[in-house]
Amino acid sequence: MSAAQQHCVIVGAGHAAAQLCASLRQAQWPGRITLVGDEPGIPYHRPPLSKSQLHPGADASLQMIRPAEFYAKQQVELRLAQTVQSINRERRTVDVGQTKLPYDTLVLATGSLNRRPPITGIEHPRVFSLRTAADAEALRDQVQDAEHVAIIGAGFIGLEVASALRKIGRDVTVLEMANRVLSRVTSPAVSAYFSSLHREHGVDLRTGVSVSMIQEKEGHLTLLDGDDSVVCRADLIVLGAGARPNDDLARLANLEVNNGILVDEANRTCDPVIFAMGDCCNQFRPLYQTRLRLESVQNAIDQAKIIAAAICGLPLPAETLPWFWSDQYDVKLQIAGVSAGYDECILRGVAKPDSSFSAWYLQRDRLIAVDAINDPRAYVLAGKLILRGARPSPQVLADTGRELKELLSSETRTS
């Protein structure tokens, strides 16, 4: 079959999907593209949902990844507000409502699902989670009349929501089960910095607290811990308890799944005509010599580009650097690389409010990640060093009297 007769079906109309449509057409792929998404609209940027777009009065219009005209012009057939219920791998069809949609290539881009911790009463209508535009709209509406908001979970989304709500003067309590904030993604030093940042902005932040029940009493919600003691009261609750890969469809179709849909370096699943990309997949990364499942815009975009190349029969792009950012109050955190598995963390600068500093993560002397706080220079430089497999000198890293640029020429250890 010629490429022009091929039909590529993409499941999930999110960040990765929008990029795949763009990359396929940019490479002049002539086949038919159908995008099936269960949300009502075209793909949009999710990051602002927990940042600039949360407060009532903010410009809440969604930021589209590509304008609506793009899909028409690039001949992408949109099936929005439609869910793929199952995949028939033998017949190469997917079930969408009553329709059996045939595919030659299937791309799973189903994203992730918010975790719902086992809390009695979690179904209360004033308990919100945040993943979609609809979630954000519902939350924004309710925030208007709420005085006190409790946030369960101090990950990025929980802390960004805390920051957005403090900006509009709500009382905010953040409850984290672990003994520090952002515990899954950063070092104790950086966690400590973000804890003080939030406390200084008036957040009642409590770690080591596990909520097990939510009850409504006299119009308020009461959060209780495992001993039935009252943790706090709130008018509404936001869940920020992390996410899990949305790999249910793949599991149902007997594709290999283990914390995400397993894919090879071309983002192919164990079925050669089915690919997976973005939050829902798990891929071996040569740079880190391990499998990673990342939840980031960067990962969605770069994996879409890999799949576009694979579908077009072009050489796969070189491995790219994982990166991420988070905006809280006036602080911009930029992360280059992935710090999991580090054995040495070197702070450059002082981790205190109103300063900029960076945390450099080494694994057996090799630089694997940097958290840069209000320090874009460190972020950009780190990206280059990580991709080169650099072993920067800890002395130079820790000494703010020495220019970071030195590291580009002398990246080996002196000790």
Add this chain to the structure above:
Amino acid sequence: MARITYITPDGQQVVVEASSGSLMTAAVQNQVDGIEGACGGVCSCATCHIHIDAAWMDRVGPAGDAEAAMLELEDGSTSASRLGCQVPIRPELDGLTVRVVGR
């Protein structure tokens, strides 16, 4: 309304008309190659790096602190560098030409 000409990394000229947004959003909306705007325009990713035509530098203005810090060590960075997301479209920019640096 401003007419902006983007010269893509492979030398194509794309003329775009826009009345709002930034040099990044105007490019993304018109599929200008080499401008990605991955972070949505919050000066976090540098995937909208452009060079401003020398004659226009005064009117466009210099990069802000955080933007300049992002650009300093970026590949292809020069004194003409800006991040498109940090340059709002305004009528005075009508006729501007920018070169897309790309990655």
